[in-house]
Amino acid sequence: MSFLVMEGDEVEYIWETICQMQLVFHPKYSPDGALSYNELFELKHNKQIIVLLDRNLLSGLLKLARDGYLKDDKEMRKIALLMTWIIMNNFSASAGLALLEYGTKINDSVEPKKELQEFNNIFDYYPSMLWLRLAEGDINSIPICSLPVDPYINEINYNKEDHHLLMHIAEMLHLVFLHKQRDLSPIEKMIKFLKWNYKNLLISESTIAYVAMLFTNQPGIKAPKNSGSNDINKIIVGCKNQAWDLNYLSNWSCFHYTEENMDEIFMFATNDVLLKTIFINTYCDGGVGALIQTVFSRSDSKKIFELIKENQGTNRVKPDFGVDPNHYFHRLIEDETLRLKKAMQV
Template identity: 30%
Template sequence: MKSIKIKASELKEITLFLIDNEIIFHPIISPIGYLDFASYENKKIIMILDRNIIIPIIRLLKTGELKDRFLLKLIGSLILWSDFNQIKLTAGIALSEYSHQKESSFDANIENKLFQSIFEKYSPKQWLNWALGENEDIISAKIEEKIEHNFFIESEHYKMHYLEMLKISQLYFNTHISIVSKFKILHNWIYNNILICKYTTCFSVLVFAEKSKIFKKQKLNFENILKICNNEAWDLTYMSFWSTQYYYEDKSEDVYLFATRDKELKDLFKLTHKESLQIYTDTFGHKIGKQIIKSIEHICLPREKPEINSLILDKLIIEEKQILKNILENYST
């Protein structure tokens, strides 16, 4: 973007708006949505944008308007604030998710071109106006439709999270086993077959405790549950891929933030980074919580990493889908 003069009061208003709405996260910089860069001077900051932020940005650029005033203010604030603080925005994972929905890179490339036009075709004054709550239409971006990047690539991160969601779904709809057994089966399966992800561990608590909305008021048929598993697997993919970036940031010049509007993702992030087993006793009570903790203690021990590749994961997906299908058939009767 070109340079623009911003009043200190305007920048403060924009920053407080983002903080109040808990949009930006990082385990140290922003563990609960409040930003503190004190320990991260002289670092290159990159922000991963969730799909639920990319969608309205693309809609705005395609149509030249966004009728939701709050969303318009949010997008304007995020883009203007990032540019002012020299924070690079990336939509890579969101575009990969979209390519998998479409089973092609074609539409994702169009979205990528539109996303890049934020910085190429629009005045920072327009983003500032939206950030300050001034409604203003823009001329929609004209994009040449051609494929330049391959976003439709296999992701082992996604496949592992899809497997986790298939297993969580199986256990959620299995009414014949206890909560303690559900956690034991889930963690044993993950320990023996794929990588362990702390975000999935905490997410399973939300699901089994009925604190997640994913299965509530849903059509209980196989295809619909698969769709839910797919959507949640992508959410977990954002988190786990991001964690592989911030895990090594002490030795890296780059620091990765994550921006999302999804309430459950925000809650999951905050819950996970409490880094405490108390989540089980707080959620299920002291007696059952202690049983769960005891049943999964061994997964914290060193292990020989299981062999993981796309062929193995694809085979497991076929097997776990069939198990889920059988459970749902019995559940519905």
């Protein structure tokens, strides 16, 4: 990688713009997308900072390198800005979760490994200053990356659905089932979902945040794609797509909760509005508890908190996933699919 030489006002421009666009998140250092320069400057002397890219950002970056430009000029400048910010701070970027999303959707591990090689090529092929000039608008395209894209050799199975993803798929199927129950009030749906969640799965804060906002019809919060359809296959596709959004946050949170004992700090980069909203309302001041108090009435919030208290600490009876958790999760997905089918036939 070449050196990136920047003037003081360019450094300030990159930091200010990346914060304004709310592209990079972390519960402690960037809970609302507004990065702290001083905190990260101190942090990178003791930890390796790794930025996890979501699928949309990775897809845009790869297309930019393949074609030399993007039709969406704003998207192209944002990607160039993010690349400049990563390089100027000597951070690392990871496409791992985005490649897993791709692999599970196409049920293939070879194509994601080709994309991984493309991703690595980008950091080897392009001069660092090119990203800055593209971000600033001095140029409108970049050379097409001509390095070979043979599959990167590693032992990762990118088409393997992990436990987090399977849990989120089951969650989204049950959520759609409840969302379709027009006779239920928002608090009734929320209580039913929580009881089902405590009985069958582990609890995900980001899922609870999303469910609370959806059931109370918060602006910009959409149900899984195709949830209004009567085609069960379309509904399943939509549930899997939404499950992957939540899977980014729950997989990433596994790093966050243990990062004090790690040499790395993982930050999450996304330009997806819904993902940003879920993240902010999960990790900003007061977290999910504050969100519940905001979107539900005082009396309804009390009902939710009482249910949560009943299932916390020593009161919590975790579900038994058995010796084969994959079998448990797939069976739960089948049960929720059948439940949804029956409800749609009524």
